[in-house]
Amino acid sequence: MVFLRVVISLCLLMSVYANAAIELVEEPVTKGDISLFGSLTLYFKVEDYGAVANDGVDDFDAINRTIIAALESSSATQAVAVVFITNGKYIIDIPASHTQAQAFSFTGEDKVLWIKGNNSQLVSPQLNRGFFRFDKFKTIYVSGLTFDLETMPHSLSKITAIDDEGISITTKGFPGLNTLAPDDGFFAEPSLTGKFGFFLDSGAKHPSLKGKIVNNSAITVAVKSISKRGDNTYKYTFGNAKYLSGISPGDLFIRMARTNGRGTFKFTANETVYVEKVKIHASAAGSFNATGNKSVTFDRVTVKPRTGRYYATNADSFHLKNNRSIYIDSAFQESVGDDFVNISQNTSLNIESINGNQITLRNGLSLASYIIGDTIDFFDSINAVTLGSATILAIARTGNKITFTLSDSIPAEFDANKSHWMQNTSFDGVVIKNSRFIKSRRHGILVRTPRVLLKNNTIKFNSGAGIAINTENGTTGNFSEGYIGHTITITDNVLERNSFNALHNSPEHEDFAQISMYIQGDGVLSQKKLLHDIVIKNNTFKFWVRKGIYIHSARDVDVINNQFINRVRFPYVPQDNVIAVSAASNINITGNSSTKDNMPSKPFVNVAGNTEHVNINNNCVTSAPSCE
Numbered sequence: 199m200v201f202l203r204v205v206i207s208l209c210l211l212m213s214v215y216a217n218a219a220i221e222l223v224e225e226p227v228t229k230g231d232i233s234l235f236g237s238l239t240l241y242f243k244v245e246d247y248g249a250v251a252n253d254g255v256d257d258f259d260a261i262n263r264t265i266i267a268a269l270e271s272s273s274a275t276q277a278v279a280v281v282f283i284t285n286g287k288y289i290i291d292i293p294a295s296h297t298q299a300q301a302f303s304f305t306g307e308d309k310v311l312w313i314k315g316n317n318s319q320l321v322s323p324q325l326n327r328g329f330f331r332f333d334k335f336k337t338i339y340v341s342g343l344t345f346d347l348e349t350m351p352h353s354l355s356k357i358t359a360i361d362d363e364g365i366s367i368t369t370k371g372f373p374g375l376n377t378l379a380p381d382d383g384f385f386a387e388p389s390l391t392g393k394f395g396f397f398l399d400s401g402a403k404h405p406s407l408k409g410k411i412v413n414n415s416a417i418t419v420a421v422k423s424i425s426k427r428g429d430n431t432y433k434y435t436f437g438n439a440k441y442l443s444g445i446s447p448g449d450l451f452i453r454m455a456r457t458n459g460r461g462t463f464k465f466t467a468n469e470t471v472y473v474e475k476v477k478i479h480a481s482a483a484g485s486f487n488a489t490g491n492k493s494v495t496f497d498r499v500t501v502k503p504r505t506g507r508y509y510a511t512n513a514d515s516f517h518l519k520n521n522r523s524i525y526i527d528s529a530f531q532e533s534v535g536d537d538f539v540n541i542s543q544n545t546s547l548n549i550e551s552i553n554g555n556q557i558t559l560r561n562g563l564s565l566a567s568y569i570i571g572d573t574i575d576f577f578d579s580i581n582a583v584t585l586g587s588a589t590i591l592a593i594a595r596t597g598n599k600i601t602f603t604l605s606d607s608i609p610a611e612f613d614a615n616k617s618h619w620m621q622n623t624s625f626d627g628v629v630i631k632n633s634r635f636i637k638s639r640r641h642g643i644l645v646r647t648p649r650v651l652l653k654n655n656t657i658k659f660n661s662g663a664g665i666a667i668n669t670e671n672g673t674t675g676n677f678s679e680g681y682i683g684h685t686i687t688i689t690d691n692v693l694e695r696n697s698f699n700a701l702h703n704s705p706e707h708e709d710f711a712q713i714s715m716y717i718q719g720d721g722v723l724s725q726k727k728l729l730h731d732i733v734i735k736n737n738t739f740k741f742w743v744r745k746g747i748y749i750h751s752a753r754d755v756d757v758i759n760n761q762f763i764n765r766v767r768f769p770y771v772p773q774d775n776v777i778a779v780s781a782a783s784n785i786n787i788t789g790n791s792s793t794k795d796n797m798p799s800k801p802f803v804n805v806a807g808n809t810e811h812v813n814i815n816n817n818c819v820t821s822a823p824s825c826e
Contacts, residue, residue, distance in 0.1 A: 226627030251286025306335030315343030562600030719751030
């Protein structure tokens with residue numbers, strides 16, 4: 199038995215690290231308030247407007263008229279509910295004249311609406327439309343509904359042959375799974391914003407791996423050409439030989455076609471959003487898109503493919519941007535085509551004009567969560583420098599534009615391009631707890647915002663990191679989403695078999711793959727504007743590969759009492775230390791263990807030379823089942 203216990207105090211630059219404990223984040227926010235739905239709520243039954251469950255006839259018009267009638271009776275103090283009385287299946291066949299991204303799209307103007315499903319199911323034959331969009335409601339509450347598509351907006355087939363020289367695969371399709379043929383005309387739809395493929399485990403050897411991204415395979419595969427070879431048999435040719443890495447005959451190839459913005463739900467500029475006991479089996483894009491809301495709650499929501507299928511949605515399950523308060527509790531999510539949870543802010547691309555202490559932005563609905571008194575940072579993302587801060591004194595809205603009058607002038611250096619952007623530092627925070635995130639094409643939980651609690655979640659079989667806290671491409675300034683995250687607690691989570699793809703995003707991103715959890719800013723250590731005040735405590739990492747935790751461009755981080763169990767020897771990349779630290783300051787790594795580790799001779803922690811004030815104490819690494 200090889201056993202190594204590490205007790206080191208490392209103080210670079212001859213400085214002293216006080217090792218003061220960072221305060222754990224308790225729940226920074228609470229669930230949204232839906233108390234308005236009481237005894238005075240007015241109920242409108244979809245059956246009274248002509249909807250009939252289980253008859254195979256389109257119910258779009260009847261449901262649409264029910265919602266319109268309900269909203270005519272609603273106000274900021276009068277709650278209304280649209281109710282599905284029959285626990286059955288309703289067909290949503292959107293007419294050609296309806297050009298909006300979601301079937302039912304409403305602006306509430308401070309109204310209070312409950313969509314009460316009573317475990318009914320809405321099914322649509324449209325492959326590139328969502329179901330509900332709600333803007334500017336005082337309260338929108340959705341409960342007890344299941345959503346599905348008659349046909350999945352992707353093709354799925356089994357690999358029967360691989361031609362390394364021709365960089366191609368031959369596949370046999372599954373028409374019984376209600377997926378498209380690879381050459382279906384839908385893939386030529388002009389509305390599509392993304393077409394790509396990736397490889398899935400068939401589950402033939404290990405049923406629990408059914409639908410998981412194949413180890414060491416690329417997760418974004420561009421198809422060069424498709425040719426039909428016979429009944430349900432097709433040849434895919436690719437332009438990069440690395441796209442064949444890791445795959446074998448018997449694996450599955452899925453070709454996605456998605457239209458961003460056309461997910462099942464879209465919520466924008468609402469006071470309170472509350473979604474409870476909702477299930478999604480299929481989506482043209484993501485599941486829940488929420489932008490610019492004051493309070494967003496997802497309580498016991500499920501995203502999972504229907505029995506027999508392999509994949510559910512074509513994009514993020516939760517894509518949440520510029521929301522003031524986010525609460526996700528007891529979610530069950532399985533098999534999605536991007537991140538399970540992607541939380542961020544974004545104002546880098548919408549700035550229209552700057553005049554002294556006033557700044558005007560386009561797409562004002564996405565910033566409806568901003569209020570008078572909020573503090574705004576003006577940030578240089580390349581140099582990781584805050585150019586200045588100011589408080590919002592007044593807010594004016596004209597059409598879809600919003601103008602903030604601030605307490606101070608916008609810094610002269612702020613140029614409103616992609617490398618300089620503004621962010622709200624006053625948002626309340628995020629809670630994600632008691633949830634399961636299993637089998638995504640990218641990350642489990644991706645967070646770029648302050649004041650976060652991630653607690654008691656199970657995150658496994660994701661091709662990207664189980665948990666990622668980052669600022670996205672800050673060294674180049676090429677931001678589309680991001681923020682300097684801080685005051686974050688990650689505790690009591692289980693991460694298992696995440697990040698097994700050396701070709702994580704594409705062949706150009708191999709160095710950033712196979713890390714179970716990463717805390718990665720892109721700041722300069724001397725500027726001290728980094729990800730900060732982060733606690734990683736009492737988490738369990740099972741069957742991990744390469745690195746357990748990577749901390750880069752961060753300060754004031756505690757990594758305490760985490761267990762790493764059963765490192766998996768993987769042939770595609772070198773095995774690194776359990777924890778790696780670089781460009782960081784004030785890092786405390788104490789009481790962690792790595793057991794059943796096939797690299798017990800490696801030091802537990804690797805500290806790069808550009809790091810200062812590190813305390814490494816009482817950690818152990820061993821090939822044995824325990825450190826006793």
